[in-house]
Amino acid sequence: MRTIIISIFFLLTLTQTFGQTKEPILKISALTDNFYIYTTYNTYEGNKIPANGMYVVTNEGVILFDTPWDTTQFQPLLDSIKLKHNKDVKICIATHWHSDRTEGLEYYKKQGIKTYTTKQTDELSKKNNKKRAEYLIEKDTVFNIGQYTFETYYPGQGHSEDNIVIWFDNEKILYGGCLIKGAEAENLGFLGDGNVLEYETTLKNVHKKYPTPKYIVVSHHDWKNINSLNHSIKMAKKLKRKNYRLQGFGKMGAEVLN
Numbered sequence: 001m002r003t004i005i006i007s008i009f010f011l012l013t014l015t016q017t018f019g020q021t022k023e024p025i026l027k028i029s030a031l032t033d034n035f036y037i038y039t040t041y042n043t044y045e046g047n048k049i050p051a052n053g054m055y056v057v058t059n060e061g062v063i064l065f066d067t068p069w070d071t072t073q074f075q076p077l078l079d080s081i082k083l084k085h086n087k088d089v090k091i092c093i094a095t096h097w098h099s100d101r102t103e104g105l106e107y108y109k110k111q112g113i114k115t116y117t118t119k120q121t122d123e124l125s126k127k128n129n130k131k132r133a134e135y136l137i138e139k140d141t142v143f144n145i146g147q148y149t150f151e152t153y154y155p156g157q158g159h160s161e162d163n164i165v166i167w168f169d170n171e172k173i174l175y176g177g178c179l180i181k182g183a184e185a186e187n188l189g190f191l192g193d194g195n196v197l198e199y200e201t202t203l204k205n206v207h208k209k210y211p212t213p214k215y216i217v218v219s220h221h222d223w224k225n226i227n228s229l230n231h232s233i234k235m236a237k238k239l240k241r242k243n244y245r246l247q248g249f250g251k252m253g254a255e256v257l258n
């Protein structure tokens with residue numbers, strides 16, 4: 001009897017030690033047919049922050065939007081995509097110059113993936129010593145890849161000077177990157193490179209251009225609540241008022257990262 005009790009106790013201890021769900025370092029979730037969100041994590045000022053990107057499986061290969069933030073996950077992401085869909089990533093577009101979007105650009109270029117940013121992003125990447133893409137987009141551009149069509153849109157300064165969004169018109173998918181924050185977000189996040197006075201107008205430009213998205217994908221929060229854009233506009237409005245009161249001019253940077 002004693003042995004049994006000890007065994008059970010031992011088993012329970014084992015389950016407690018090894019049965020804990022370890023948080024994944026690379027997470028892939030389905031958004032809708034052929035559209036997937038991938039998430040990697042990094043530590044910023046002591047907090048573990050998730051960063052979402054997106055990929056789309058087409059009959060001409062996979063389109064990747066942004067790169068993993070976690071530098072150990074560049075190849076695991078490619079491997080996971082290959083394993084899951086038996087397809088290679090053909091093209092990768094980063095939506096602004098910060099590391100959580102661009103860190104994997106040079107690695108992916110070496111793997112034969114066509115990497116893109118806007119010319120404006122490239123200039124900022126160069127200036128800030130970030131990884132750069134091989135191909136540059138001069139202005140808002142429509143891409144046709146396999147059965148999918150999407151466009152890039154530069155709505156103005158907000159989270160950064162160069163942030164763009166991606167729009168899939170047939171599927172009504174808006175990929176907002178770091179410009180749009182989640183519906184539950186408490187603030188607009190890191191604004192050290194942003195434009196606190198223009199942010200509201202920039203978001204309103206996105207809303208005007210794409211008034212009826214079915215999905216809005218955001219970088220650092222849950223993407224399931226479609227109210228993210230409206231909520232971000234409200235926060236940007238408050239931010240603008242506050243900064244007008246404080247300074248009344250120009251660019252300034254000091255909101256805390258959430």
Ligand SMILES: [Zn+2]
Binds near residue numbers: 098
């Ligand atoms: Zn970001």
